[in-house]
Amino acid sequence: MQAFVFAVIAFATAHSLLAYGLAFLLAGAEAFPVIGALVPGTAVIVGLGALVPGGALAMWPLIGATAAGAITGDGLSYLFGRHYKQHAMAMWPLRKRPGLLASGEAFFTRHGSKAVLISRFLPGVRAAIPMVAGMSGMAAARFYAVDACAAGLFAPAHILFGMAIGASLTVLHAIAGRLVVLVLSLALAVWLVVWLTPWVIRRTLGLLARLRGPVRHWAEAGDGWARRLVRSLLDPERPETLGLLVLGFALIGGLGLFFGVLQDVLAGDPLVRADLAVFHLLQSLRVPIVDQVMVAITELGDARVVVPVLLAVLVWLSWQRAWRAAVYGVAAVAGASLFAFLLKITLQQPRPGGLYHGWNAYSFPSGHATASVALYGFLVVLICREVGARARFAVTLAAVLFVGAIAFSRLYLGAHWLSDIMAGLAFGVAWVALLGIVYLQHARRDVRAGGLAGAGLAALLVAGGLHIATAHSADMRRYALALPTRQMAAAAWLDGGWAALPVRRVDLLGDYEEPFTLQWAGPLAPLRAALLAQGWQPPVPWDLSSSVEFLLPNAQPDALPVLPHLDNGRAEALVLIKTGGDVPANQRLVLRLWPSGTVLSGGAKAQPLWIGTAVAERIEHLKPLASLFDERNDVNGALRILKSALPGALTQSRAPTVSGPAWNGEVLLGPP
Known part of the structure; x- marks a missing residue:
């Protein structure tokens, strides 16, 4: 049976126009008594849905063909039972399955009209309930109303499930993280x-x-x-x-x-x-x-x-x-x-x-x-x-x-x-x-x-x-994804346009957080290389072993992963930490950069503009329970060390109204 299903799906891949007719026939065939139990309609329909993300088939025509087939098959089975009533069980191949009618009647008696809706999703009774509904004298208008709802739920459920499988096989490597976050958020x-x-x-x-x-x-x-x-x-x-x-x-x-x-x-x-x-x-x-x-x-x-x-x-x-x-x-x-x-x-x-x-x-x-x-x-x-x-x-x-x-x-x-x-x-x-x-x-x-x-x-x-x-x-x-961007000339940015960019990070609740002390034009690779040469390093990734470090009362600052921060809903594009040297033993510096939504023009090629923060985090050992980080308000100390690592960066100062004791208002502009 598995080989047959794969063969049918391969045929549909090669003949996309015939695939919609195949979905129609299989969805309808599943509604016929005895025969429906032998037809792998559900498996094939899910397999056809898996072909949608790759472009071989279109989603809505496939859903429409499946729903129409389900309604047609259920309707023919209902009319068969309504016309022949109990005489149907004396016909071949129904007389070979005497228990089919009994189980269908018991299910219909227990659930009434809802049985037509429920049975569409239950392979064991799907092939009997429409016929039993006709034999019991269920009104045609009532049957078709419930059956239309059942088909309207059955087709999208199976096609979308197949599409999810197909998408996971073709593009999961590129979207896995976003998909997991989105699915978990929606589930929550x-x-x-x-x-x-x-x-x-x-x-x-x-x-x-x-x-x-x-x-x-x-x-x-x-x-x-x-x-x-x-x-x-x-x-x-x-x-x-x-x-x-x-x-x-x-x-x-x-x-x-x-x-x-x-x-x-x-x-x-x-x-x-x-x-x-x-x-x-x-x-x-x-x-x-x-x-x-x-x-x-x-x-x-x-x-x-x-x-x-x-x-x-x-x-x-x-x-x-x-x-x-x-x-x-x-x-x-x-x-x-x-x-x-x-x-x-x-x-x-x-x-x-x-x-x-x-x-x-x-x-x-x-x-x-x-x-x-x-x-x-x-x-x-x-x-x-x-x-x-x-x-x-x-x-x-x-x-x-x-x-x-x-x-x-x-x-x-x-x-x-x-x-x-x-x-x-x-x-x-x-x-x-x-x-x-x-x-x-x-x-x-x-x-x-x-x-x-x-x-x-x-x-x-x-x-x-x-x-x-x-x-x-x-x-x-x-509704295609198109994030708005702002254009600014590179000369205008250096000549004061930098001051028009955001002053502080905005978290997901709309509150202002630490100030932006770095603006970087161009690719991030040169910045990363320059800082790595000055003793900065990538933080350890989040995994089971690094997460367990928080439970150790004597964890070291460079052994703990960095908590993610969002700026206006954007995730960090670059995160580096600095320990040792000028940084106290119980602290670490954390540099984060985000896309600013601004592109600089004026050269041979437009350059993205990034905005970043540098903060000091002090580790607190809650012996014998755990280790935690406390983000320090001393932005000036982190800025001084960052400035020494980027000696060619241009230093600008914001107005005194936006600075304070913890931040002197300085902003580094790079590259030099």
Whole structure:
């Protein structure tokens, strides 16, 4: 079987156009009873996905062919079971497998309609469930709706898994570090959301339960509009009371966060500096294969997807004659989008890069984040009003993850600053909470939450799939990695332009750290060679043995690795240390250089400009526990030793207003 799979994949590599038809046939064949168990469809489909990173196949046509094949195969199996019912088991080859129907029926009885979705991912029952669904009389519309969702999840999951394998085999040597950091960061973010969402819900419900008695006692002790409002909210005859209180907390929290971010943006507080740091960090972690996924996710937040989903929701609500809910749904999306547009053209905050033109070139707040929270947040309000506690949690978590993915994609692709995303999410939550409070106060008609969720999900899959299929290539070019650089003449740099470069390093939270005392023009190799000749050395790399050194109470300064520092999200391009000689025995000097984002012109070839810091670190032996480093504030001592190692460097001084006792304001310019 393994040789057969490899032969099929080799055939697909040589005949790329036929590979899509092969994916269609194999995905469909797996749905046929008995035959499906003999077809290695999953293995081949994953193998075809591995051909995408190398350019042999295209991702979206392959996903589309796989999904279409899965729907077609499941549909034929369903129609077969619906037409022949129990007589099907007397036909060949089903009569050879009498236990197949029994296991399929048991699985379908246990899970109901969800069995169609679950079985798509379980090879053991995948070949029986569509036929069993037809034999049991499951409605065709219901079957195809669930099956479309199953195929829409099955195809991307297998193709993307195969693409990950292919990417690891072809480009892992170049992107392994960035990919690991990015995957771990995303995994941590998802884990936080999955853990934090139920924790917040439990804490909020617990707090409301504890406060309900005292607050109700206060409300009943007097009169006035405030007490009457509280009595109305806490009326035990109103089941939506708890939801109103949760929305009230969301309204207060959302408004507080929005105005806090807005104040920071207008005042230029550290959050604005953190914007640049997060931008550079994420751009440094970008990987081509992840770019494909992030562009697809950001396209799901485009207006060409949001509007069809809203229209589908409105059609369903109109069919249910839930006119009030339809009006509030329009108000949620239209109001949030209008607010974001007005704020953009009022503040006119520029985006990180020139991705858009016209009013779309303005950044604050993120329209994708605002509109997505408004649409899917209000859907959560409508659905949670009619379902149980477990379904509320599942729906809320799904919406949080989906909207969070869209928001993160805007950050990852460099389309927005962190403050844009935070403001958009905060205002969207507050706006949905306000509308939800008013709606729940007057809601009188159910909207049939299951059908509403199905209509919205179907519209999302159809509109999203069509938009991705038609716009993905152009959007990949739009969001291609292009870090902004500034041009400066070399003569202008020496004549005072050096003073326009940053004075201090900015960490990931936007705080100012140690000053930049070195600016180096050109390749770093000559600087590295000059310092190595003067007794500087590379630090020991981070590995298990060097990390264990921190646990030794008598570790030497040159035996410990250097803690990484970021400047505006950029990683160091060069790190050297100096021990011994003029450096005290319990100390070491650490030199770090980062790209400045500036290129010097004027010679035969443009030269990159680097900015660096030199600091002294004192080792502290916490006997008998460990050894730690304490970064010293004496920049002048480190600068003096660095200057002696680069005797030809030009020394300049910054204005006294930016220097101090620990730093005399001197900056070294090189090469000589």
